[in-house]
């Protein structure tokens with residue numbers, strides 16, 4: 001077994017000889033080629049499950065948020081408000097803030113989606129997920145959060161939440177996704193991080209001031225949803241304009257005339 005991985009890691013990391021030892025005749029499943037096929041399968045399954053979702057928002061936050069706590073109730077309100085605004089709610093499908101957002105969405109009659117991750121100690125998708133899928137690979141799973149969402153709402157969270165937040169910011173900053181609002185809920189929790197980015201990271205030239213424009217912080221759930229919806233409407237407007245421009249250009253190229 002590769003010494004970098006904990007002994008209790010899922011068999012994903014087992015070598016061909018280790019797989020062969022445990023499952024005679026199946027050693028080939030431990031080769032890199034089969035691993036690539038499993039990764040592909042995750043993308044195919046994820047795209048297949050989410051392609052018809054409609055407009056959606058990904059909600060991140062701590063797996064350790066306690067049911068009944070103020071933060072959990074905020075997560076429920078976020079899920080509810082998004083559902084009422086017509087958005088499906090996509091979470092990591094786990095406990096804590098993810099469960100809260102799924103619960104809020106389900107309670108409001110909205111679409112409640114869980115994109116879970118297989119973990120050695122994990123107990124599966126939370127009971128408020130209506131449409132769920134579980135991934136083996138974090139990087140494949142993270143693609144789903146971005147590809148099928150019109151924005152992110154981030155509740156207080158730890159390392160996993162920070163990873164998801166900074167992935168989103170990197171994609172926006174580098175132009176890989178556009179018009180993608182990222183709203184942090186909880187001024188007390190997030191202000192220190194944003195201050196540090198401004199006073200240290202930006203001050204030392206490691207990011208540009210405009211990068212902070214990508215983030216909005218609020219305590220107000222309704223404002224968070226409004227920010228997402230306004231950006232979404234603006235984006236839809238720009239897309240419609242681009243489509244009209246393209247159709248007009250194609251019409252001109254074909255020698256016809258299109259009324260604009």
Ligand SMILES: C/C(=C\CNc1ncnc2c1ncn2[C@@H]1O[C@H](COP(=O)(O)O)[C@@H](O)[C@H]1O)CO
Pocket residue numbers: 059060061062063064091092093094095098116117119122156157158159160161162164
């Ligand atoms: C830690 C515990 C359970 C972990 N279960 C998870 N299930 C699904 N998704 C998870 C889990 N843990 C982390 N994530 C992802 O990261 C974000 C939360 O991480 P944080 O470190 O807790 O902030 C979350 O948005 C998920 O996508 C035991 O309860």
